[in-house]
Amino acid sequence: MKDKKIAVIRGGRSAEREISLKTGKAILDALNRQGYHTIDIDPAKDLHKRLYQEEIDIAFIALHGRFGEDGTIQGLLELEGIPYTGSGVLASALAMDKIMSKRIFNNLDIDTPKFAVLKANEIEDKLEEIEQDLIDDLGLPIVVKPALEGSSLGLSIVKSQDGLIEAIKEALKYDRELLVEEFIPGKEITIGLLGNESPQVLPIIEIRPKEGVYDFKSKYTKGMTDFIIPAELEDKVYRNAESLALKAYQALKCRGMGRVDLRVNSVGEAYVLEVNTIPGMTETSLLPQAAEVVGIDFDQLVVKILENALED
Numbered sequence: 001m002k003d004k005k006i007a008v009i010r011g012g013r014s015a016e017r018e019i020s021l022k023t024g025k026a027i028l029d030a031l032n033r034q035g036y037h038t039i040d041i042d043p044a045k046d047l048h049k050r051l052y053q054e055e056i057d058i059a060f061i062a063l064h065g066r067f068g069e070d071g072t073i074q075g076l077l078e079l080e081g082i083p084y085t086g087s088g089v090l091a092s093a094l095a096m097d098k099i100m101s102k103r104i105f106n107n108l109d110i111d112t113p114k115f116a117v118l119k120a121n122e123i124e125d126k127l128e129e130i131e132q133d134l135i136d137d138l139g140l141p142i143v144v145k146p147a148l149e150g151s152s153l154g155l156s157i158v159k160s161q162d163g164l165i166e167a168i169k170e171a172l173k174y175d176r177e178l179l180v181e182e183f184i185p186g187k188e189i190t191i192g193l194l195g196n197e198s199p200q201v202l203p204i205i206e207i208r209p210k211e212g213v214y215d216f217k218s219k220y221t222k223g224m225t226d227f228i229i230p231a232e233l234e235d236k237v238y239r240n241a242e243s244l245a246l247k248a249y250q251a252l253k254c255r256g257m258g259r260v261d262l263r264v265n266s267v268g269e270a271y272v273l274e275v276n277t278i279p280g281m282t283e284t285s286l287l288p289q290a291a292e293v294v295g296i297d298f299d300q301l302v303v304k305i306l307e308n309a310l311e312d
Contacts, residue, residue, distance in 0.1 A: 001306065002036055004057035007050070007082075009073065011042035014065030015153050015174065023281040024062035030302040031060075043073060051080055058309060059084040060302075061278060066148060069278045070096040085309040086256040087277040094252045095275040098179045099147045101252060105272055108251050110244060112272045113263075114138055115181035117147075120172055131164050134180055141183035144168055146175030157183060184263040184271050189231050191245035191262065192279065192290040194304060196255045196311055201242050202290035206231035227286070229293050237268040248272045256308040259287055 008031070010024020011017055024040070031038050041050045043063070051059075059082050063069055071093035077084045087095065094100050105112040116134055123130055134142060144167040145155040154174035156167035171178045188209075192202035206228040233241065245260035252275055259279040264270045279287040281302075291301045 007039045007041045007056040008060045009041050010062040012063045012068045013044045016064035020064045030299045087254045091253040095277045113181040118178040120176040127165050138182040143181045146171050147177040149174045186265040192259045192287040203293045204231040205229050241270040
């Protein structure tokens with residue numbers, strides 16, 4: 001594969017641009033260390049032109065958020081006939097849309113927190129009425145987040161009624177459609193997967209943010225969160241969480257790699273929150289940490305993801 005020209009696509013136009021640049025830089029460095037022929041492309045500038053001019057053999061997608069993790073770049077690469085890493089158009093779009101993915105989970109009996117959907121054009125001048133309905137249906141605390149954002153952008157965990165309207169207004173800065181779901185008290189865990197039809201399930205990571213909420217700051221600031229690998233769960237709970245993660249990954253038809261976020265309550269019941277089709281690959285990212293535990297170092301992980309892209 002070292003005779004192939006590999007485009008690492010990073011940056012883009014989403015709110016997660018800076019994280020994408022870091023992810024892509026780490027991938028570029030890993031490939032270059034191993035003697036691969038790489039091209040660095042930022043789709044915010046000249047994607048189509050560069051793909052055509054450079055005669056790319058394969059694309060390593062290192063984008064996060066809109067216009068990269070949502071099926072749009074994948075669709076362009078499909079039209080150009082260029083193999084690419086990660087999930088296809090449909091899986092990428094479904095996983096990016098938290099509301100659609102949760103509807104699929106419900107349909108397939110994959111446990112996920114109860115939720116409601118808010119649309120900007122339907123809630124004008126009705127926030128106080130909606131506020132009470134949400135609390136009656138979902139209780140408190142309650143989670144508010146944009147339907148189409150990652151990295152916890154616009155996410156709030158509301159503990160009292162006083163903060164709910166403000167949380168809705170904050171989330172509306174990022175999207176016109178919001179997901180509001182019940183908060184599952186307990187442990188926050190995440191499970192990485194590598195592969196296509198029969199993916200490898202990586203060790204479960206328990207996430208313990210030092211400031212209580214695993215938000216954007218906690219995710220990308222060293223020392224703000226403790227990670228326990230493998231997660232401290234009873235064996236039965238651990239195996240059930242693995243099964244749920246695999247089922248969610250396959251339900252959305254994910255490929256290549258992914259990371260499934262879950263919460264586990266006090267009696268060991270696990271609930272799928274969402275699936276990430278392009279997990280971060282920075283120094284604080286979770287997929288590389290989990291892979292390291294089973295003997296896959298960062299450079300090997302990058303190559304495995306690349307090899308998955310070329311499987312039929």
